[in-house]
Amino acid sequence: xxxxxxxxxxxxxxxxxxxxxxxxxxxxxxxxxxxxxxxxxxxxxxxxxxxxxxxxxxxxxxxxxxxxxxxxxxxxxxxxxxxxxxxxxxxxxxxxxxxxxxxxxxxxxxxxxxxxxxxxxxxxxxxxxxxxxxxxxxxxxxxxxxxxxxxxxxxxxxxxxxxxxxxxxxxxxxxxxxxxxxxxxxxxxxxxxxxxxxxxxxxxxxxxxxxxxxxxxxxxxxxxxxxxxxxxxxxxxxxxxxxxxxxxxxxxxxxxxxxxxxxxxxxxxxxxxxxxxxxxxxxxxxxxxxxxxxxxxxxxxxxxxxxxxxxxxxxxxxxxxxxxxxxxxxxxxxxxxxxxxxxxxxxxxxxxxxxx
Numbered sequence: 194x195x196x197x198x199x200x201x202x203x204x205x206x207x208x209x210x211x212x213x214x215x216x217x218x219x220x221x222x223x224x225x226x227x228x229x230x231x232x233x234x235x236x237x238x239x240x241x242x243x244x245x246x247x248x249x250x251x252x253x254x255x256x257x258x259x260x261x262x263x264x265x266x267x268x269x270x271x272x273x274x275x276x277x278x279x280x281x282x283x284x285x286x287x288x289x290x291x292x293x294x295x296x297x298x299x300x301x302x303x304x305x306x307x308x309x310x311x312x313x314x315x316x317x318x319x320x321x322x323x324x325x326x327x328x329x330x331x332x333x334x335x336x337x338x339x340x341x342x343x344x345x346x347x348x349x350x351x352x353x354x355x356x357x358x359x360x361x362x363x364x365x366x367x368x369x370x371x372x373x374x375x376x377x378x379x380x381x382x383x384x385x386x387x388x389x390x391x392x393x394x395x396x397x398x399x400x401x402x403x404x405x406x407x408x409x410x411x412x413x414x415x416x417x418x419x420x421x422x423x424x425x426x427x428x429x430x431x432x433x434x435x436x437x438x439x440x441x442x443x444x445x446x447x448x449x450x451x452x453x454x455x456x457x458x459x460x461x462x463x464x465x466x467x468x469x470x471x472x473x474x475x476x477x478x479x480x481x482x483x484x485x486x487x488x489x490x491x492x493x494x495x496x497x498x499x500x501x502x503x504x505x506x507x508x509x510x511x512x513x514x515x516x517x518x519x520x521x522x523x524x525x526x527x528x529x530x531x532x533x534x535x536x537x538x539x540x541x542x543x544x545x546x547x548x549x
Contacts, residue, residue: 209237221476222428229422230457231450233429235470239421245304246417252297253404253413255279269294280345283315286322286332304417308424310398314388316347317397320380325387328379335376341367349380350394357381357392432474439505472508479504 210219228234254266255278269278272291281294282301305312321334360377385392399420407413437443460466480502484492494502496513
C-alpha cells in the first residue's frame with residue numbers, strides 16, 4: 194500500500210554527494226557510478242529506484258492469484274468499486290480514482306518509464322476506454338460486452354495457444370448474442386493494428402511477469418533492480434571510442450568485459466577498485482585536457498616534457514615511467530619464471546597490462 198508519493202527533493206543527489214565527497218567539489222557523473230559493475234560502473238545504490246521497486250512489489254496483493262491478501266488490499270478494492278485496482282495500472286482514460294490507487298499508479302508508471310518498458314501493451318490492459326484501442330478514431334465502452342465479463346485484453350485470447358478467440362468461442366464463453374459479430378470484427382481489427390499481426394496475446398512487462406510468477410515476493414526487489422540496471426543507457430560508448438583512438442586499436446567487447454571483471458574480482462577494497470574505475474573512465478586530468486580547456490599554457494608532460502601528454506602517455510608510455518614499469522614487470526616475470534620483457538602496446542592490450 195502506498196499512502197503518498199514522496200517529494201523528489203527527498204532523493205536529491207546532494208545527499209549521495211555529501212556521503213561520497215563531503216564538502217569537496219565532485220566531477221563524477223552519479224549515473225556512471227550507479228551503473229552495474231559489468232557496465233563499468235561502481236554499483237552505487239540508486240535509492241529512487243529502490244523506493245519505486247519496494248512499493249511496486251506490494252501491488253502483487255492486487256492479483257487474483259495472490260496466495261495472501263492483506264487487509265489493506267480489500268480496502269483498496271472496496272474504494273475502487275469492488276474491482277481489483279490491478280486493472281487501474283493499465284488504464285489510459287485518466288479518470289479520477291482514489292488517491293492511494295493514484296499514487297500506486299504513478300509509481301508504476303515511473304518505474305516502467307525508467308526501464309523503458311511499454312506496460313500498456315499488456316494482457317491486463319483494459320479494453321474499454323483504452324486510448325490505444327480505437328474504433329472509428331475513438332475508444333469505446335460496450336456495456337453488453339462488459340457485463341458479459343469481457344474486461345481485459347486477455348479475455349479475448351485463448352490461455353493455452355495465446356490465439357485470438359473465434360466468434361463462436363466468445364459466444365459460448367460469454368453468452369453474447371450473435372448480433373455482436375460486427376463488433377467482434379471491429380475489436381479484432383483494432384487489436385491487430387495495436388498489437389500487430391499475427392495477432393497473439395501480448396506479454397506483460399518484465400515487472401508484471403515477475404509479480405505474477407512470484408506471488409510470495411521472494412527476490413523480486415533485487416531482480417527488478419537488476420532489470421533496471423540492464424535497461425539503463427550504456428555509460429561507456431564515448432570512453433571506449435577515446436581509448437580506441439588513443440591506442441590505435443579496437444578493443445573487443447569481450448576484452449572490456451574481462452577488464453570490468455578484473456576490477457571487481459581482483460580488488461575487494463573499495464578505494465583500489467575506485468582508482469581502477471577512474472582510470473577506465475579517464476577521470477584523471479591530463480596536461481592534454483588542461484591545455485585544451487585553456488587551464489594550462491602547454492600540453493607537455495609533467496615528467497618528461499613530451500608533447501601531447503594524454504592519459505595513455507602519463508600512465509604507460511612516458512619515458513620517465515619506463516624504469517618504474519621495468520621494475521614492476523621484473524617482479525611479475527620472476528614470479529611466473531618467464532624471461533623479462535616489457536610488452537608494448539602493439540603486443541598486448543593496455544588493459545591487460547595496466548589492470549591485473
